[in-house]
Amino acid sequence: MKTTVVGSYPSFPSMETMMSGYYHHIDMYAGCLAESVDEQVRAGVDIITDGQTRGDMMTIFAQKILGMRLKGKPHIINELKLPESINLADTLKAKELAAGRAEIKAPITGPSTLFNFCINQYYDDTTEGVMALARVLNKEARFLDPHVALFQFDEPYFAVEYPEYAEELMKTLTAGLTKPVALHVCGKVHKLLPDLINLPVDILDHEFAANPGLFDVVKELDMKQSIGLGCVINNVDEVETVETIANRIRPAAEHFGTDRLYIDPDCGLRHIKKESAFAKLQNMVEAAKQIEKEFR
Amino acid sequence: MISFAKEQQELSLGDVIIGGPVGKNPTVCFPTILFGKKFAILNDDNKARARELIDLAFQLSKETHVPFIFDVSIKKSEQVAERLDFISQVLPETMHFCVDVPVAEVRCDVLNYCGKHNLLNRLIYNSINLGMTDSEYELLQSNTPLSSIVLAYNPKDASTDGRVDILDTGAGYTDTGLINMAKDAGVKNLLLDTGATTFGSFAAEAIRSIPVFKDKWGLPTGCAIHNTVDAWKYLKTYRKENEKAYSHCDAISDAMIIAYGADFVIPGKINNMRSIFPAVALADMFVAEGASDYFGIEVAEHHPWSKLR
Numbered sequence: 001m002k003t004t005v006v007g008s009y010p011s012f013p014s015m016e017t018m019m020s021g022y023y024h025h026i027d028m029y030a031g032c033l034a035e036s037v038d039e040q041v042r043a044g045v046d047i048i049t050d051g052q053t054r055g056d057m058m059t060i061f062a063q064k065i066l067g068m069r070l071k072g073k074p075h076i077i078n079e080l081k082l083p084e085s086i087n088l089a090d091t092l093k094a095k096e097l098a099a100g101r102a103e104i105k106a107p108i109t110g111p112s113t114l115f116n117f118c119i120n121q122y123y124d125d126t127t128e129g130v131m132a133l134a135r136v137l138n139k140e141a142r143f144l145d146p147h148v149a150l151f152q153f154d155e156p157y158f159a160v161e162y163p164e165y166a167e168e169l170m171k172t173l174t175a176g177l178t179k180p181v182a183l184h185v186c187g188k189v190h191k192l193l194p195d196l197i198n199l200p201v202d203i204l205d206h207e208f209a210a211n212p213g214l215f216d217v218v219k220e221l222d223m224k225q226s227i228g229l230g231c232v233i234n235n236v237d238e239v240e241t242v243e244t245i246a247n248r249i250r251p252a253a254e255h256f257g258t259d260r261l262y263i264d265p266d267c268g269l270r271h272i273k274k275e276s277a278f279a280k281l282q283n284m285v286e287a288a289k290q291i292e293k294e295f296r
Numbered sequence: 297m298i299s300f301a302k303e304q305q306e307l308s309l310g311d312v313i314i315g316g317p318v319g320k321n322p323t324v325c326f327p328t329i330l331f332g333k334k335f336a337i338l339n340d341d342n343k344a345r346a347r348e349l350i351d352l353a354f355q356l357s358k359e360t361h362v363p364f365i366f367d368v369s370i371k372k373s374e375q376v377a378e379r380l381d382f383i384s385q386v387l388p389e390t391m392h393f394c395v396d397v398p399v400a401e402v403r404c405d406v407l408n409y410c411g412k413h414n415l416l417n418r419l420i421y422n423s424i425n426l427g428m429t430d431s432e433y434e435l436l437q438s439n440t441p442l443s444s445i446v447l448a449y450n451p452k453d454a455s456t457d458g459r460v461d462i463l464d465t466g467a468g469y470t471d472t473g474l475i476n477m478a479k480d481a482g483v484k485n486l487l488l489d490t491g492a493t494t495f496g497s498f499a500a501e502a503i504r505s506i507p508v509f510k511d512k513w514g515l516p517t518g519c520a521i522h523n524t525v526d527a528w529k530y531l532k533t534y535r536k537e538n539e540k541a542y543s544h545c546d547a548i549s550d551a552m553i554i555a556y557g558a559d560f561v562i563p564g565k566i567n568n569m570r571s572i573f574p575a576v577a578l579a580d581m582f583v584a585e586g587a588s589d590y591f592g593i594e595v596a597e598h599h600p601w602s603k604l605r
Contacts, residue, residue: 019427070455
């Protein structure tokens with residue numbers, strides 16, 4: 001059983017750092033990346049991310065994809081291309097800073113979610129645009145493939161509107177990747193799960209803490225994938241006790257066995273205080289160890 | 297070359313006129329003085345050198361008809377009195393000056409000093425920006441400079457929309473936009489700096505923002521595009537053996553923003569002025585001729601185009 005995170009960590013540059021970024025041309029997010037990695041490692045998380053500190057899950061990608069123009073919301077104004085990696089430098093830096101104490105996961109916003117967030121002024125229809133974006137994000141993933149232990153594609157939009165071409169979409173998105181792939185869909189996915197289990201992914205990651213009834217749906221399904229078990233509420237500062245978290249993990253461990261579980265928060269931690277995020281991760285790691293011991 | 301439906305304000309900064317319809321008035325240069333290690337601590341030698349450079353600026357301005365205002369570099373509180381003393385002694389009494397002060401605390405010291413020594417009417421405050429502290433803003437309201445640069449740096453969104461947002465609404469950082477804050481503090485003359493960023497951080501948006509700002513607010517607009525050139529990694533290496541190339545690149549960057557309608561350029565160290573002043577004059581020649589031919593703008597008599605055709 002491994003512990004991981006979904007993506008974002010609440011480390012933000014101070015006003016002084018931001019102004020230094022302007023006056024002295026320093027990378028104002030370098031410190032945030034270092035802090036995110038340090039805190040995830042100190043909390044004991046097995047598979048960490050770079051903290052996604054450069055922006056929200058849309059902007060990080062939109063500002064680097066050719067054909068997307070940032071004008072308030074991203075506008076798709078031309079054919080979408082990716083001349084160079086969006087996140088390779090930060091991924092390598094995170095790996096360097098982790099120094100073998102944790103593996104690295106690459107969270108990538110999914111094409112359906114990202115496309116539907118943008119204002120489309122180029123593609124004739126959504127399907128064409130989403131598939132074009134899938135090819136772009138696949139290219140990003142292939143840049144990162146040699147350097148990460150795990151991928152996670154984030155598709156919260158699946159819970160809003162599930163595309164009929166989802167299987168083809170995921171095949172395009174994951175083509176050529178050599179590492180395990182997780183699909184993270186937050187929100188109420190009870191009715192969606194029977195479709196999701198048919199997708200060519202290795203891990204299905206969902207918000208089990210915020211949706212306690214979700215596990216009852218999951219355990220009735222004949223699913224091949226491992227489970228990304230969101231077991232910590234990600235958007236309130238109150239820190240759950242080790243016991244509370246362990247109680248959330250235990251039924252899943254009983255049903256699936258610990259080998260098929262990835263333990264993580266429900267979603268990104270960007271919106272809570274740093275102190276809360278760290279304490280939640282610490283308790284989550286402790287709870288996972290406790291369950292691992294119980295089931296050995 | 298460019299014209300705006302929005303009326304473009306003309307401001308008088310001492311004897312220098314800035315702004316107005318594109319092509320009417322010459323672009324104003326803000327060369328930086330007392331910058332760098334050689335001027336870290338003022339002494340008789342480097343003051344003499346500074347006077348030489350100041351005289352050079354006056355000479356080049358006379359030859360090229362490019363008006364200028366000095367941008368005085370002040371990094372620490374202990375430099376405030378000495379540098380402002382020096383400047384107010386060497387410059388003509390009516391000449392305005394700008395202060396290049398990245399640190400909020402030091403900007404407060406500048407305001408206090410200028411307030412005490414009756415210099416607020418000559419001071420162009422550089423700048424009102426996101427890094428302004430509460431105490432700085434409070435002081436700005438009691439020791440109000442006549443003129444200020446307002447810097448459109450938005451760390452969250454470096455697109456033109458983001459830069460507009462920080463001036464217009466505060467972009468979530470402040471309750472109101474930086475322009476309103478400047479006006480509420482009582483600053484009469486506002487100059488907008490689009491905020492030069494490095495390559496890879498939407499550098500071109502600093503240029504593209506110029507006509508957008510002028511169309512929206514009608515205020516004199518420019519930027520220190522020199523900072524993008526200075527931070528360019530390739531040039532940092534290349535210039536070690538080709539220093540002239542750096543001056544040329546610097547001059548080109550200023551010409552580029554003038555072509556987009558800039559009313560002022562902040563071109564960096566005064567040492568480069570032999571390249572910068574003629575380049576600014578050249579760019580101004582094109583812009584003025586285009587404004588006259590195509591838009592029927594009456595070019596000012598003191599403009600390089602009027603003098604050097």
